[in-house]
Amino acid sequence: MTAVTGFTLDGEIEEPVPPDAVRLPPPRVAPPPLPFCTAEPYERITHTYGKAYRDLMRAFRGRFDNPPDFVARPRDEHDLIRVLEWAENSGVAVVPYGGGTSVVGGVEPRDLGPSVSLDLTRLDRVLEVDEVSLAARIQAGMLGPDIDRHLVAHGLTLRHFPQSYELSTLGGWIATRAGGHFATLATHIDDLVESIRAITPRGVWESRRVPGSGAGVSPDRMLLGSEGALGVITEAWVRVRPRPAHRASAAVRFPSFGRGAEAVRTISQAGLHPSNCRLLDPAEARLTSGGDGTYALLMLGFEAADHPVDAWMDRGLELARSHGGTWDEVRPGGGGQGGAWKDTFLRMPYLRNAYPAIGLVAETFETAVTWDRFAAFHAAVTGAVRDALGGTGIVTCRFAFTYPDGPAPYFTVLARARRGDEVAQWDEIKRAAGEAVLTAGGTITHHHAVGRDHRPWYDRQRPDPFAAALRGAKDAVDPAGILNPGVLV
Amino acid sequence: MTAVTGFTLDGEIEEPVPPDAVRLPPPRVAPPPLPFCTAEPYERITHTYGKAYRDLMRAFRGRFDNPPDFVARPRDEHDLIRVLEWAENSGVAVVPYGGGTSVVGGVEPRDLGPSVSLDLTRLDRVLEVDEVSLAARIQAGMLGPDIDRHLVAHGLTLRHFPQSYELSTLGGWIATRAGGHFATLATHIDDLVESIRAITPRGVWESRRVPGSGAGVSPDRMLLGSEGALGVITEAWVRVRPRPAHRASAAVRFPSFGRGAEAVRTISQAGLHPSNCRLLDPAEARLTSGGDGTYALLMLGFEAADHPVDAWMDRGLELARSHGGTWDEVRPGGGGQGGAWKDTFLRMPYLRNAYPAIGLVAETFETAVTWDRFAAFHAAVTGAVRDALGGTGIVTCRFAFTYPDGPAPYFTVLARARRGDEVAQWDEIKRAAGEAVLTAGGTITHHHAVGRDHRPWYDRQRPDPFAAALRGAKDAVDPAGILNPGVLV
Structure with a gap:
């Protein structure tokens, strides 16, 4: 890890606070007498947070200041309507909960009054x-x-x-x-x-x-x-x-992230519609895909159920070559450097659970920006986050999605944690990132949503009359304001 | 015409009421003293209607019951804001007006109080x-x-x-x-x-x-x-x-509209993304593209700026052939039967102005429906409109757009007009069409908008809480309700 990230961890493995040692605030409201509602501490604990680093860290330290007062698991719409009716009459906030993977504080009943976490996973057919x-x-x-x-x-x-x-x-x-x-x-x-x-x-x-x-x-x-x-x-x-029957993929190396970005722009504007067009900067290619840090890596892939995709791939690679891209082979399926990246990608939601224990602070944030602004945007955001890290840590960038008019850059930040002060440290990074993204012309989120964590920047990004319209719309269908208060409006 | 449509017109050419013979209701409000506002009768007349048949017919007969009281032509946003402020203070409805081509009553100040037509064509850069x-x-x-x-x-x-x-x-x-x-x-x-x-x-x-x-x-x-x-x-x-540099197009014949529809479904679901995929039923192919009434006609086209489209076209035609399609040639550009259709298509907005004079009643309506329902939908809608026509006239169908999950059928209705009673006749056709479209599972409009003419069906189609939300949104940004009252909410 050190060789890749340029910083060392202190080697100390900290143990999390076990669930039975957590002291939860007592429920402020008793659940309605419905068989699918429970105020069990374990249920309240597991429905308090999403999966942002600041969520994991607080859970790790046993800090559950804002748990839901109870959890409801409706078996059907009839159950669900009973909860909503009860909640509206009782003035209790309802926080919908699916897989609990929000990384923006979308499912945390933060600073609400009495609340129920409405777990929808029984609607599973x-x-x-x-x-x-x-x-x-x-x-x-x-x-x-x-x-x-x-x-x-x-x-x-x-x-x-x-x-x-x-x-x-x-x-x-x-x-x-x-x-x-x-x-x-x-x-x-x-x-x-x-x-x-x-x-x-x-x-x-x-x-x-x-x-x-x-x-x-x-x-x-x-x-x-x-x-x-x-x-x-x-x-x-x-x-x-x-299901796709025809696939082709190639891992294309570029001498720099900038050259790779130009290739992605050209491919995006060519009307070829690749299913995969993921560009990793040299540091991220090294971290996740076996790169050596000297090249950016583009995973280019096409897939179709109906027809071979050779014509598409051939043209995509021609365009990549015209921007300095080189590659070893075109594979009919996955595997290779693309496969290595995919494995890391799918493991990440599990791996990240270990960060608190090993003293690693981690943040990922993502955005979208038009091509004309991209180079300056990338420099400004990377610089601002590096400054917030105080000279240690690593900031990498990849393109998660791409459009004819711009990419959706995804940034990963890793640094040595200030043990015991990780949430404040994370908040500093988040603040620097949000400010830089907004100032340099991006959106505060391309696909992570707004939740509670992105509110400060979301409120500045959206047009005021639209905010008023959205509030008006909410007031019309949720006059008591019980539905997930604190997100969006 | 007779040979194609199966009905004859009476041959009488009626003259329209000339603009200077039109008696307009006097303005109910004087325009604000701004240099870009006018209550000139000619301006009021030309801003009363869109381009629906019922608009053309009423204009033809000199019936202008609901003209705007004046017309404003702001030169910039500053002018526009002055009009809105004045209108809000004066309780005057503002109807935005672009090209005036609405075919759904979107620009007609129908049954409003005092109103201004806000012509935006000076914002033209x-x-x-x-x-x-x-x-x-x-x-x-x-x-x-x-x-x-x-x-x-x-x-x-x-x-x-x-x-x-x-x-x-x-x-x-x-x-x-x-x-x-x-x-x-x-x-x-x-x-x-x-x-x-x-x-x-x-x-x-x-x-x-x-x-x-x-x-x-x-x-x-x-x-x-x-x-x-x-x-x-x-x-x-x-x-x-x-601008596209590579083009290929073919006019593919199918033994029936149903066989052609199956071909279009297959092509739509193959991920080829044709730029043109327009299927005409045998009657419409005869009416507009030189068909002989025995075959449906698919105009299939691909275009790209970046690369030759042969691979795309080859596969598209293979799929067409597997559904019984035949064609004479693949052309690198337009022309042929596709060209004939396009000429008719672009002339239509001009041609239709002649319908009132020659005693033809015409209606076009369009929708979208999922593939699983399409065959029954087409039969139900065509049947309902034929019934409304009382055994005379013609109903044709084409696909204007197509999606993996369904087509967007476009219907054309032509019949001999009941002279002097055309608007009522048109309303009957419209009512039959709207009812059939809604009952059989379509949307009341795929791309013609709602305006005032589609309100009865739109109000039934949209979810009630959404209607309330939209009303709430409008109230928030337009509390005086001056913006185009009567459309949507």
């Missing part, structure tokens, strides 16, 4: 599969692998792979506009949604299932990214696709 | 072109051909071609979610919008310019389709692209 239209009606609490396990019997896949894939739910993806690692085209879950059904305190919000519409403002697009503030998503019709 | 990110900042009142004339100097195009292209504006496209005749992918202007700037009575609503974002509900997606009810769009950053 595929209700219909339409093999003619290639769509499926799926309940919101279903986990990624369960969805695909069901669809594989039909030869289909949702093909939406956020990094949290194994631990997160369809409803969570929709509420947060998750990114699913199609590098182009259907980058967000937004593009895969055909219709959404949600329960609001003022009734059922269910859109008509059609392949496209121009009937006024899109009802689905108002729920996408609503983060539980407008309604509780219970199911959706989503677009699925045949 | 390209403000910036970003050749690196492929984007341009364009004022909302600019017409389609003017936009492309400006961009051609940069080797770029917006490539958004609604049928009204020559007469309509960027702001109108955004407010109504116009379809631009990319058959797949960027079907609506929505997909080309990078950011929007609008003026509301509560300030400027301007989103950040980024290639993608997941920061909460999208502010742009709330303005897209807002039809002037939330704010007046003044400019937008839009995604542009290099």
Whole structure:
């Protein structure tokens, strides 16, 4: 690790505070007498946080200052409506909870009054599969692998792979506009949604299932990214696709991140629509994919169920070569340096749980910015975070998604923790990153959502009349303001 | 004509009521003393209607019951803000007006109190072109051909071609979610919008310019389709692209519309993304493209700036052949039967002006529906409209756009007019069509917007809590309710 990151950890392995030693604030409200509600301390503890570093760290130290007062696990919409009715009458905040993988404080009942964590994972079924239209009606609490396990019997896949894939739910993806690692085209879950059904305190919000519409403002697009503030998503019709039968991938080396970025811009603007177009800077290539730190690495991949993708790949590589790219081979599937990266990528949600113990502070943040600003943006953000780190630690960058008009850069920050002061240290890094991203022209988040952690920058980023409109919309469907207060509005 | 449509017109050519014979209701309010406002009768007349048949017919007969009381033509945002402030203080409705090509009553001040038509066509400039990110900042009142004339100097195009292209504006496209005749992918202007700037009575609503974002509900997606009810769009950053250098097109014949539809479904689901994939039923192929009525006709086309499209076309035609498709040749550009269709298509906005004079009643309506429902949907809608026509006239269908999960069918209705009673006759057809579309599972509009004419079905189609949310959003930014009352909410 030292050779790669340039800093050493102190070698001390700290033990976490065990769950039974945690002292929880007593519940401020008793759960309603419903069989699917519980105030068990273990349930309250495991529904307090998401998976941000500051969440992991606080859990590690046994700090659970803002747990939900109880947890509800509705078995169906009927149960769910009973909770909402009770909560509205009792003035209790309702925080929807899917896989609990928010990295932005989206599921933490932070500084709320009495609250219930509404765990939706019992809504876990595929209700219909339409093999003619290639769509499926799926309940919101279903986990990624369960969805695909069901669809594989039909030869289909949702093909939406956020990094949290194994631990997160369809409803969570929709509420947060998750990114699913199609590098182009259907980058967000937004593009895969055909219709959404949600329960609001003022009734059922269910859109008509059609392949496209121009009937006024899109009802689905108002729920996408609503983060539980407008309604509780219970199911959706989503677009699925045949499992890919043809694949080609190559790991292309570039002499610098800048040269690689130019290649990605050219490929993005060529109309080839690669499924994978992930560019790692030299440090990240070294850290995750066996690079030696002298080159940037582009994982370029095409896939299709219908036809061989050679023509697409050939042209993509021609464009890469014209920007100084070199590669060893084109593989028909995964593996190679791309495979090494993928393994690291999917292990990350598990690995990160170890950071607190080993004294590593880690932050990842992501954004999107237009190509004309990218070079200056990258320099400004990297510089600002380096300054916040005080000369130690490492800042790397990759492109997670790419568009004709700009990339979605993803930054990883690793540094030696100030033991005992990690949350403050993390907050300093986060603040520096957020300020730099906003000032240099990015969005505060491309696919991690806003939650509570991004509010300071989100509030500055969004237009004021839009904020007022969103508040007006919320007041109309949630007049008591019980739905996930503190996120968005 | 008779041979094709199966009915004869009476041959009588009626003359329209000339503008100077029109008796307008006197203005109910005097315009503010601003140099860009006028209550000239000619201006009021030409800002009363859009281009629906019922608009043309009423204008033809000199019926102008609901003209705006005056017309304002702001030269810049400063002027525009003065109008909005004056209107809010005076309780006067503001109806934004771009090219005036609404076919759904979107620009008609129908049954409003005092009103001003806010003509935005003086906001007609390209403000910036970003050749690196492929984007341009364009004022909302600019017409389609003017936009492309400006961009051609940069080797770029917006490539958004609604049928009204020559007469309509960027702001109108955004407010109504116009379809631009990319058959797949960027079907609506929505997909080309990078950011929007609008003026509301509560300030400027301007989103950040980024290639993608997941920061909460999208502010742009709330303005897209807002039809002037939330704010007046003044400019937008839009995604542009290099002008295509490579093209291939073929006119493929199918023994029936159903076989052609199956071919289109297969092609849509193959991930080939044709730029043109327009299927005409046998009657429409005969009417517009030189068909003999025995075959359906698919115009299949691919285009790219970056690379030859042979591999794409070859596979598209293979799929067409597997569904019984035959063709004579693949052309490198347009022309042929596709060219004949395109000529008719672009002439249509002019031709339709003649319908009232020759005693023809005409209606076009469009929708989208999932593939699993399409066959039954097509039969139900065609049958219902035929019934409404009472055994005379013709109903044809084409696919205007297509998605992996369903097509966007476009219906054309032509019949002999009941002279003097055409508007009632048209209303009957419209009512039958709207009812059938909604009952059989379509959307009341895929790209013509809601306006005032589609309200009865739109109100039933949209979820009630969403309607309440939209009303709440409007109340927040337009508390006096002056912005285009009657559309959407």
